[in-house]
Every structure is written in structure tokens, then in C-alpha cells.
Amino acid sequence: MRTYRPHPQQSGRAWEVADVKVLQPLLLAGTHAVVTGAGSGIGQEICVRLVELGATVTGIGRNESALQRTAELVGSEQGSFRWFSADVRDCAQVRSIISEASAELGIDLLVNNAGGQFYAEADQISDNGFRAVVDLNLNAVFTVISEAKQFLARRGGSIVNISLSGVERGSVGLAHSLAARAGVLAMTKTLALEWAHLGIRVNCLAPGVVISDSLPDDIASSLRDHVVPESVPAGRPTPTADVAEFVAFIASPAGRMITGQLLQIDGAAHLGRGLHMVDEWPPAEESCDESRR
Ligand SMILES: CCC/C=C/C(=O)SCCNC(=O)CCNC(=O)[C@H](O)C(C)(C)COP(=O)([O-])OP(=O)([O-])OC[C@H]1O[C@@H](n2cnc3c(N)ncnc32)[C@H](O)[C@@H]1OP(=O)([O-])[O-]
Numbered sequence: 001m002r003t004y005r006p007h008p009q010q011s012g013r014a015w016e017v018a019d020v021k022v023l024q025p026l027l028l029a030g031t032h033a034v035v036t037g038a039g040s041g042i043g044q045e046i047c048v049r050l051v052e053l054g055a056t057v058t059g060i061g062r063n064e065s066a067l068q069r070t071a072e073l074v075g076s077e078q079g080s081f082r083w084f085s086a087d088v089r090d091c092a093q094v095r096s097i098i099s100e101a102s103a104e105l106g107i108d109l110l111v112n113n114a115g116g117q118f119y120a121e122a123d124q125i126s127d128n129g130f131r132a133v134v135d136l137n138l139n140a141v142f143t144v145i146s147e148a149k150q151f152l153a154r155r156g157g158s159i160v161n162i163s164l165s166g167v168e169r170g171s172v173g174l175a176h177s178l179a180a181r182a183g184v185l186a187m188t189k190t191l192a193l194e195w196a197h198l199g200i201r202v203n204c205l206a207p208g209v210v211i212s213d214s215l216p217d218d219i220a221s222s223l224r225d226h227v228v229p230e231s232v233p234a235g236r237p238t239p240t241a242d243v244a245e246f247v248a249f250i251a252s253p254a255g256r257m258i259t260g261q262l263l264q265i266d267g268a269a270h271l272g273r274g275l276h277m278v279d280e281w282p283p284a285e286e287s288c289d290e291s292r293r
């Protein structure tokens, strides 16, 4: 197994503290963004950065205290943050929140970030387990987008769907999640075509491995110790700040011709062996032998 290490010049303090905040102050002043999964990890960082750039941000998630924490983290000098607690799989509730939050403001940026999955080989995933993950990562994204369309159309807004590196290829332990995200990618390209004349742009942003504070310790260790060195050619995880800055760039006037794209922020992980999330693969008792060929 090849192990990837970061280039020495990129693994020291200079890289760690590099400021990726390259966009102009108040770039997004006067805009309204809706972000799902706003209470932790990537979604929280996106909210903090959008507010810093002057946006009014509406965050949605299930955990009220997590959303309150995001509210405490955002600065108060530029834009503003308010939140609604909801399960994005509850179609009626999420539609009503989006309408209420956007009736006056419209929507300039919608970030479908709420998502996730458990890790299991396909034959360990029950019908209900498959449906639960597809409901969260695909069906809920459709509901949110379809409700938001009328508000995005007012000024020609942008949709960013947070996806997963390798969505076009496959990774062991992620059959349910990658099936859902491949669906989101197809929906992204289709809506980019259908809504281009309304000025609505639709893109997928696919991080590789992101080790945020919200991940359980065992998953964070497995990502840091195995998945990154074995599967990410750049040899390091994707910082949440990089994802947040790219979301803001796509939403900005400089992103006005970017639509229907899958942009992978992953240190070339999508060109590597796959972000395999099952430790032992193939299982010893099923390893390839000549009789199976
Ligand atoms: C490199 C990759 C990097 C990616 C990182 C990230 O995405 S970070 C983001 C990380 N953040 C997140 O992932 C957060 C969001 N994730 C979630 O909320 C959950 O993972 C969810 C999507 C399953 C939804 O949950 P829910 O409340 O709807 O689920 P529920 O409890 O009601 O169960 C439904 C079905 O799933 C079954 N099942 C569950 N676990 C396992 C398992 N390990 N094995 C097998 N099956 C499992 C369970 O048995 C049941 O089926 P059954 O028994 O009825 O046939």
C-alpha cells in the first residue's frame, strides 16, 4: 500500500497558518444565504465566513444548542445569523421554514450541507438503512431546492450542494451515500440546464477528508491515521476554511459563469484509491483467489 505524505514545505507551520481568506471584505453584503447543517463542522464554518463577508445567513439543523453555538461564533459587525431547528427530511417543516425565512429577503445562496452516513459494506446495509441515508443526502436536498427555487429566481441565486470526493468513482463502505450523492450530481447538472435562463446556478462542491471537531473520535482517528495517508495524494485533510472560502467564491460575481460543475477540494483524493471507510478490505475470508476469477 502506498502511503502519501505532504511535501515537507507544505507540512510545516507556514502551511498550517496560511490564511485562505482571500475574498474582499463585505463581498456578500446585502445577500441572503440559507445553509443546512449549520450547527457543526463544514456548515458552521461556512456560516461564520458568509456572515464575515456581510451576508445575512439562515441556518437549519436539528440540534438547537449546536445552532446557538454557531450564532455565538459569528461576528456581529458585518452580516447576521439566525437559525431554525428542523430535520431536513421533514418535507412540510423544511418547506415552511424556507418560505418564512425567505419571503422578504429572497435567496442569493443556498448551501445543501446537511448530510452524512454510517459506514458499512453494502451487504451489511438494510433496506431501511439505505433509505435513511438516501432520504438525508438526496431526497431532502430535492425538497429544499424545490422550495427555494422561487426565492432564488428573484435575483438569480446560486445553489451549492456539498458532496463527497470520489462521487463519480466509488469508495468501500459508502454505497448508500455515494448512490445518493451521484443522484445529487445528476440533479445538479439537470437543474443547471433547466434554470440557467432564470440566472440560477447549481454546483456540487466535494470535499475529500475533512477532520472537524464534530466527528466522533474513532472516525477522526481512522481518517487521520489511515484514510488520509493511504488515499489522499496531497497527504493532508481538507480544512473547513478552504471549503467555506470556495462556497463564497462560487456565490460571488466572479462565479457567475460557473454552473453544472463538480468541484473536488480533496488534494487529488478522487484520483487515488478511494476513501475506503471499512478497515479491512477485502475481508480475509473473501480475499481474491484464482477460483473466483
Ligand atoms: C471519507 C468519508 C468522509 C465522510 C464524512 C462525513 O460525511 S462526516 C458527516 C458525519 N455526520 C453524520 O453522519 C451525521 C448524520 N448521520 C446520521 O444522522 C445517520 O448516520 C443516518 C444518516 C443514518 C440517519 O440516521 P437515522 O436516525 O435515520 O437512522 P436510524 O438510527 O433510525 O437508523 C436507520 C437505519 O440505519 C441502520 N444503521 C445505522 N447505523 C448503522 C451501521 N453502522 N451499520 C449498519 N446499519 C446501520 C439502522 O440499523 C437502521 O436500519 P434498520 O435497523 O431499521 O434496518
Ligand SMILES: NC(=O)C1=CN([C@@H]2O[C@H](COP(=O)(O)OP(=O)(O)OC[C@H]3O[C@@H](n4cnc5c(N)ncnc54)[C@H](OP(=O)(O)O)[C@@H]3O)[C@@H](O)[C@H]2O)C=CC1
Residues within 6 Å of the ligand: 036, 037, 038, 039, 040, 041, 042, 043, 060, 061, 062, 063, 064, 066, 086, 087, 088, 089, 113, 114, 115, 116, 117, 136, 162, 163, 164, 165, 206, 207, 208, 209, 210, 211, 212, 214, 215
Ligand atoms: N467530514 C468529511 O470528511 C466530509 C464531509 N462531507 C459532507 O459534508 C457535510 C458536512 O459534514 P461535516 O461538517 O463533516 O459533518 P457534521 O456531522 O459536523 O455535519 C453534518 C451536519 O448536518 C446536520 N444534519 C444531519 N442530519 C440532519 C437532518 N436530518 N436534518 C437537519 N440537519 C441534519 C447535522 O446537524 P444536526 O445533527 O444538528 O442536525 C450537522 O450539523 C455532510 O454532507 C458530509 O457528508 C463530505 C466530504 C467529506
